[in-house]
Amino acid sequence: MNKQQILRNRPVGVPDEKTWELIETEIPEVGDGEMLIRNKFISMDPAMRGWINDARSYIPPVKLDDVMRAGAVGEVMESKNDKFKKGDFVFGMGGVQQYKLTDGKGFYKVDPSMAPLETYTGTIGMPGMTAYFGLLDVGELKEGDVVLVSGAAGAVGSVVGQIAKIKNCTVIGIAGGPQKCNYIKKELGFDHAIDYKNENVRRKIHEYCPDGIDVYFDNVGGDILDHALTALKKKARVVICGAISQYNSTDGMKGPSNYMSLLVNGAKMEGFVIFHFADRYSEALQALGRWVAEGKIKTEETVIEGIENFRDTFLKLFSGDKRGKLVLKV
Ligand SMILES: NC(=O)c1ccc[n+]([C@@H]2O[C@H](COP(=O)([O-])OP(=O)(O)OC[C@H]3O[C@@H](n4cnc5c(N)ncnc54)[C@H](OP(=O)(O)O)[C@@H]3O)[C@@H](O)[C@H]2O)c1
Known part of the structure; x- marks a missing residue:
């Protein structure tokens, strides 16, 4: 089964226990051109607060009853997509859920031998x-x-x-x-x-x-x-x-x-x-990867475990009860 955090209500002020609901659904079948990703680390970003307002912004708001939008690093479990194979590790908009079915658009491969997977949600992300x-x-x-x-x-x-x-x-x-x-x-x-x-x-x-x-x-x-x-x-x-x-x-x-x-x-x-800088991501990732490898940039993540702890973890962005990049391990 796939555990998912669903947006149920648009909060006024701080998101409360009615904002998201944790549900379980069947893991979807993989169709032609698609791949199934097992999300490992969800990127917890302050921007997620803006994405649940019903307001015009740089991307449309998350719709009510949809899976909460989030960046995530995961492992490809099954692939019928030419660009990705089983066992690849990828970053993309995987959502606050354990499994993501996608045609691969917007996903890119990450290398777990270069840095811990969670670092791809932070300094090298x-x-x-x-x-x-x-x-x-x-x-x-x-x-x-x-x-x-x-x-x-x-x-x-x-x-x-x-x-x-x-x-x-x-x-x-x-x-x-x-x-x-x-x-x-x-x-x-x-x-x-x-x-x-x-x-x-x-x-x-x-x-x-x-x-x-x-x-x-x-x-x-x-x-x-x-x-x-x-x-x-x-x-x-x-x-x-x-x-x-x-x-x-x-x-x-x-x-x-x-x-x-x-x-x-x-x-x-x-x-x-x-x-706005999407066409130059590789330039930045190369520079950041080099600085990390040379020890010129130190990275740190605060990792909290459990998809059921999503809201409490999200609120740490605002209380400041974390250091470096906040990540949810699912
Ligand atoms: N423009 C873009 O494309 C873009 C992309 C990514 C992020 N951002 C923005 O960049 C900012 C930082 O994002 P991040 O991912 O690096 O988050 P973060 O800094 O890792 O986490 C948020 C931090 O904000 C501080 N904070 C919370 N409430 C505060 C308040 N009322 N006054 C002062 N500080 C407060 C807390 O640290 P303390 O313990 O120090 O209070 C908290 O740890 C956010 O505003 C985010 O929306 C923009």
């Missing part, structure tokens, strides 16, 4: 590529820049900071709690860390960036974005990658009020979605 293109292309990173990144101990932010260090930048990370701050400084090599739960963020940004910021990579939005805007250098770049502090808001998203700093400093603020 979508979050790593998001850091790569967001920082280097959208953020137009230059050697020696002063880079501030929020969500700094997370899947995207931890890679942003480490790429910026490879490029000889000064890196300041913002994260929740002393342990995460210690981790990004001691283990990931960031120059400074700001604990947004216990410190005055605006004061600390100005203390660590006395001449201002060249690149602010924003994963969280809200007040932290506003504080960062007060410290921009001339021609700074503000990269809008995400706004996790706002995703469960019940009274609309709070936008930045300090945006006139963009005018004063001739700075720019630009958003992006990783899918």
Whole structure:
């Protein structure tokens, strides 16, 4: 049987126990051109919160009564598709379920001898590529820049900071709690860390960036974005990658009020979605794979087991009760 998490209700605010239902269905038969994948690791991404809103976005919302959408790494169990064979390991939109039947579109092979399978949901996967293109292309990173990144101990932010260090930048990370701050400084090599739960963020940004910021990579939005805007250098770049502090808001998203700093400093603020860079994924994956192999980028995943624990695991993205990439083993 195939255990699946089905979207039953669209939540207002934080998803509750009525949002998803765990069901069991028959494992489907494989038709011509198709393959059956046994999902191993489900990628837990903040974007999943946006996908269950009934709102226009960069992809259509998950329909009610459909399997919850998610990226997943799995093993091909049976294949009638020329491009994949039994025993291949693949990444694609496998969904929050144990088995995925697909024609293979959007799936690509991953190599378990190069890295643990779960790493393909993180640093050598979508979050790593998001850091790569967001920082280097959208953020137009230059050697020696002063880079501030929020969500700094997370899947995207931890890679942003480490790429910026490879490029000889000064890196300041913002994260929740002393342990995460210690981790990004001691283990990931960031120059400074700001604990947004216990410190005055605006004061600390100005203390660590006395001449201002060249690149602010924003994963969280809200007040932290506003504080960062007060410290921009001339021609700074503000990269809008995400706004996790706002995703469960019940009274609309709070936008930045300090945006006139963009005018004063001739700075720019630009958003992006990783899918905009789809034709260059292999470039990013090669660079990230090389940096990981050379020990220049450290990877970390928090792995929780059991498809029945999907909602509790998902909520850890918002409580911050995890480090690095959050993954559900199914
Ligand atoms: N544009 C794109 O294509 C794209 C692609 C991937 C991800 N993203 C976005 O990038 C951001 C990071 O994603 P990720 O996968 O790397 O997630 P993540 O950082 O691994 O996990 C989310 C982290 O956000 C922090 N957080 C939660 N609520 C917060 C709040 N109210 N204020 C400040 N920090 C808060 C928590 O860390 P603390 O313990 O530090 O609070 C939590 O661990 C998200 O906004 C996501 O939507 C965008």
